Amino acid sequence: MKITSVQLVSLLVVLLVGCAQPADKQEESGEASSSEIDAAGEKLTVAAAANLRFVLAELEIDFEKNNATDLEIIFASSGKLTSQIINGAPFDVFLSANMKFPLKLVKEKMTTGKPIVYALGTLIMWSTKDLDLSKGLSCLLDDDIEKIAIASDKNAPYGSAALEALKSAQVYSKIESKLVYGESVSQVNQYVKSESVDVGLTNKSVIIGMTQDNGIWHDVDTALYTQIDQGIVITNHGEEHRGVDCQTFLNYLFSPSAQEIFAKYGYLAP
CATH class of the missing domain: 3.40.190.10 (Periplasmic binding protein-like II)
Structure with missing residues (x-):
């Protein structure tokens, strides 16, 4: 079969797109991109408030060192992440910078239970x-x-x-x-x-x-200012697809090791 130059160029474009790498975990704007969300399917996907960027970098290393589960952490403002979850974003766990947004997800019946305070900002x-x-x-x-x-x-x-x-x-x-x-x-x-x-x-x-x-x-x-209670919830998506991993990660955040790391970055224990 004869391949024209136009067909050859089209084929090369498809190959290049298929080999593209996932987006960085953090955009400069602090918002989660659609490419980040799509690339997170094979890992435990943690939607995290932007203030957690530094502490979660260390928590991620510590968690993965002692668990078989890898994390994909996506940072944005708590409000943006809440809107994305309501609109169907496949996040497994949501780490908010307050309790208001997780409670909004509870009201929308998007979580498996009520939020738990994991740190004070x-x-x-x-x-x-x-x-x-x-x-x-x-x-x-x-x-x-x-x-x-x-x-x-x-x-x-x-x-x-x-x-x-x-x-x-x-x-x-x-x-x-x-x-x-x-x-x-x-x-x-x-x-x-x-x-x-x-x-x-x-x-x-x-x-x-x-x-x-x-x-x-x-x-x-x-x-x-009012005490900043930062809350965590497991989403319905997380419970359905990675229930055990979600619970393992939640339990880890309350471990002495994790709480020590939170304290190192200026957070107070709940």
């Missing part, structure tokens, strides 16, 4: 510029701080905590015009690292997880 101010953050949130009133990044309170629990803290400290109305919103804490971190903003309100684990010079940071008074 902490909020910090972070900057890579030469600033004095020791005064706490009141320093955000200073003229030399012109742009402040926080995550969207619609999809990111740490954005809600940041907004609550700013209002509790009675500085929100005075610095509202300075605020720059990111889709998730991952995007807030990008803004700070690139010095697109002067200060970012983010999760403490980013400071501990970064290997290079991480600038300066200061804890936000925990009395200024």
Whole structure:
């Protein structure tokens, strides 16, 4: 059979597409892509809030070292991941940055049970510029701080905590015009690292997880925001396809080994 040049080119395109590698686990925007979701079928798929990026890198190594199951971790804001699960994304386990979004999945009958708190998050101010953050949130009133990044309170629990803290400290109305919103804490971190903003309100684990010079940071008074209870649920998809693996991973997160790693990255025990 004679193969034309057009047919040959088409064949090569098909072969190249078939050999393409899966997408990176984390997009710069902090959102899960369709290619990431599709590539995760052969592993236990963990949908994880963006603030967990650093701690889960170490937890993944520790878990896989002692278990036959491999993990595929997909990061995004908790709100985005919740929407994807409701719309049929084949995630097995959901690690949220709060309890609100897992409870929404329970209400939608998308989980096997109620969420369990696996860690308590902490909020910090972070900057890579030469600033004095020791005064706490009141320093955000200073003229030399012109742009402040926080995550969207619609999809990111740490954005809600940041907004609550700013209002509790009675500085929100005075610095509202300075605020720059990111889709998730991952995007807030990008803004700070690139010095697109002067200060970012983010999760403490980013400071501990970064290997290079991480600038300066200061804890936000925990009395200024509601305790950040981070919850986990097993989805119906996970129970149906990998029930034993899901339960093994959930149990692991409450083990002394895992809780020690959480503590290392600034999380508090539930």
